[in-house]
Amino acid sequence: MTHFVWILCIIMIFMQGGFARLFYEIKHILDSKPDAMLLNAGDDFQGTYWFTLLKDKVMSKFINMLPNDAHTLGNHEFDDGVAGLVPYLEALRDPVLVANIDTSLEPTLNGLYKPHVVLERKGRKIAIIGVTTPDTKMLSNPEGVRFLDPAPIVKKEAQLLTDQGVDIIIVLSHCGLYVDKAMAKTVGENVDIIVGGHTHSLLWNGTAPSHEVVAGTYPEYEEADNKPGHKVLVVTASAFSKYLGYIGVDFDGNGDIVSFEAQPVFLNRSIPEDPEIKEALKPYMEKINEIVKEVVGNTSEDLSLNACSYGECALGDIIVDSFLDKAKQKNPTNSTSFSYIMKKMIRTDIKKGDITTGDIMNVQPFASVIWSYKIQGKYVKEALEESTRRSDLQASMPQVAGLKLTINTTSKEITVLVKKGDEWIPLEDDEEYQFTTPKYIKQQFEPLNANAKDISLVGIDFEIVKDYVKKITPINPLLDGRLTVIS
Ligand SMILES: *[C@@H]1O[C@H](CO)[C@@H](O)[C@H](O)[C@H]1NC(C)=O
Numbered sequence: 001m002t003h004f005v006w007i008l009c010i011i012m013i014f015m016q017g018g019f020a021r022l023f024y025e026i027k028h029i030l031d032s033k034p035d036a037m038l039l040n041a042g043d044d045f046q047g048t049y050w051f052t053l054l055k056d057k058v059m060s061k062f063i064n065m066l067p068n069d070a071h072t073l074g075n076h077e078f079d080d081g082v083a084g085l086v087p088y089l090e091a092l093r094d095p096v097l098v099a100n101i102d103t104s105l106e107p108t109l110n111g112l113y114k115p116h117v118v119l120e121r122k123g124r125k126i127a128i129i130g131v132t133t134p135d136t137k138m139l140s141n142p143e144g145v146r147f148l149d150p151a152p153i154v155k156k157e158a159q160l161l162t163d164q165g166v167d168i169i170i171v172l173s174h175c176g177l178y179v180d181k182a183m184a185k186t187v188g189e190n191v192d193i194i195v196g197g198h199t200h201s202l203l204w205n206g207t208a209p210s211h212e213v214v215a216g217t218y219p220e221y222e223e224a225d226n227k228p229g230h231k232v233l234v235v236t237a238s239a240f241s242k243y244l245g246y247i248g249v250d251f252d253g254n255g256d257i258v259s260f261e262a263q264p265v266f267l268n269r270s271i272p273e274d275p276e277i278k279e280a281l282k283p284y285m286e287k288i289n290e291i292v293k294e295v296v297g298n299t300s301e302d303l304s305l306n307a308c309s310y311g312e313c314a315l316g317d318i319i320v321d322s323f324l325d326k327a328k329q330k331n332p333t334n335s336t337s338f339s340y341i342m343k344k345m346i347r348t349d350i351k352k353g354d355i356t357t358g359d360i361m362n363v364q365p366f367a368s369v370i371w372s373y374k375i376q377g378k379y380v381k382e383a384l385e386e387s388t389r390r391s392d393l394q395a396s397m398p399q400v401a402g403l404k405l406t407i408n409t410t411s412k413e414i415t416v417l418v419k420k421g422d423e424w425i426p427l428e429d430d431e432e433y434q435f436t437t438p439k440y441i442k443q444q445f446e447p448l449n450a451n452a453k454d455i456s457l458v459g460i461d462f463e464i465v466k467d468y469v470k471k472i473t474p475i476n477p478l479l480d481g482r483l484t485v486i487s
């Protein structure tokens with residue numbers, strides 16, 4: 001006799017619009033497949049303003065409206081530190097699974113999560129093991145939580161469950177598609193399915209209806225090194241509630257996969273929004289609107305985005321100055337500090353007059369993580385040179401704080417001075433500096449990516465800019481000559 005298991009998977013819930021639609025679709029599927037399992041692959045606390053503005057109480061209220069069978073934790077769940085995570089986990093009704101963390105130094109988390117759970121469907125035991133990404137250390141603010149390599153932990157847990165006679169084993173992972181595929185291969189001998197999140201990868205056969213890049217077929221398979229012929233199904237479904245992961249697997253009496261049906265559900269406007277959820281979200285939407293309208297400062301002149309393509313601009317100065325200011329508060333150092341972004345990371349203007357929280361969120365809409373790290377001068381110079389050699393120099397135009405940068409657009413040569421005390425001196429190749437940039441910048445430039453040391457979190461871009469606008473308002477935009485572009 002075979003046994004069919006339906007699994008639905010959600011990743012990175014997007015509240016506005018998306019949640020009511022997601023809820024509708026899950027209910028709709030559960031009406032015809034009441035045994036389907038609903039797994040949450042993490043990052044409920046994402047950088048969008050729902051979480052940032054309303055925090056964990058609202059998130060847990062809505063997440064508890066879904067009949068989740070299990071959650072794992074995403075890196076974003078640690079964004080407000082351990083003190084921010086504890087009340088969220090306490091409020092969640094369904095089990096939270098993370099096998100690869102050690103919270104002995106953060107005992108308030110003890111008892112709020114477990115390594116695995118064994119569920120039953122039609123009398124058949126199904127185990128779920130949770131794991132999350134060790135990169136949380138760099139991406140978020142987990143304080144004393146220690147992260148262990150997920151692969152050996154999955155191997156150990158799956159063996160333990162197999163020894164207990166459980167022959168259907170699912171790994172719920174927030175480690176990213178590439179790690180999930182590697183785990184399927186290296187430690188997948190007792191694992192049947194890996195349901196993942198984190199990399200926002202979309203798996204889809206053919207061209208995706210959302211027109212995003214497709215990272216592979218749905219599902220992907222990997223054969224386990226230690227059990228030839230045993231294939232592990234690996235699925236993930238993008239992010240921000242754009243898709244609902246959907247897979248049905250038929251298992252034989254030994255827990256081996258006989259066949260499967262799989263196709264993620266694209267949650268576009270054809271899927272109705274659940275009216276009850278829409279109603280329940282309403283007061284929060286109003287609250288959000290109030291917060292977004294809050295005046296946090298003012299400027300005597302327009303802060304133009306267009307100007308940022310050609311050289312120094314007041315808007316760029318404010319953003320990088322804010323990153324540098326916050327980095328100095330959060331990660332004090334005796335090293336010379338500077339900061340850098342590219343023009344394309346600034347998304348719109350701010351008009352003369354009052355500046356609201358919403359204005360700042362429109363300028364920095366991606367809720368990017370800002371890091372500071374130690375790095376030698378030569379690597380910073382290589383990264384800046386690379387950005388000025390790009391064919392899209394206007395979009396890649398540097399905006400800098402703590403540096404005096406000259407770019408010759410004909411020769412593509414740059415000169416870089418750094419501020420030491422009150423003096424401007426040349427950047428030294430072997431000197432170690434503190435550099436503060438969005439995570440995106442570090443990942444874009446190999447010299448930074450390969451050589452950054454002691455990475456630590458500064459915060460989320462728009463929150464940092466908002467604090468700084470409050471601090472320096474009223475703003476009378478003046479350029480100070482930190483960037484010179486010779487053409
Ligand atoms: C998608 O592609 C995979 C890999 O080739 C295959 O196993 C699966 O059946 C396909 N799914 C659909 C719905 O065609």
Ligand SMILES: *[C@@H]1O[C@H](CO)[C@@H](O)[C@H](O)[C@H]1NC(C)=O
Pocket residue numbers: 209266268269270
């Ligand atoms: C939603 O996506 C489906 C599947 O790709 C498509 O058939 C439908 O036309 C889309 N609806 C809207 C409103 O975009």
Ligand SMILES: *[C@@H]1O[C@H](CO)[C@@H](O)[C@H](O)[C@H]1NC(C)=O
Pocket residue numbers: 332333334
């Ligand atoms: C900076 O240098 C002073 C004097 O040497 C030292 O006391 C202080 O701890 C240093 N600060 C940091 C953050 O390294």
Ligand SMILES: *[C@@H]1O[C@H](CO)[C@@H](O)[C@H](O)[C@H]1NC(C)=O
Pocket residue numbers: 408409410411412486
């Ligand atoms: C910029 O580079 C061009 C080409 O190498 C050179 O002719 C010009 O003198 C440089 N400009 C300055 C101000 O250094």
Ligand SMILES: *[C@@H]1O[C@H](CO)[C@@H](O)[C@H](O)[C@H]1NC(C)=O
Pocket residue numbers: 297298473474
């Ligand atoms: C700008 O903000 C400052 C500081 O909050 C305030 O004193 C000033 O009245 C504001 N100016 C305008 C024109 O609103």
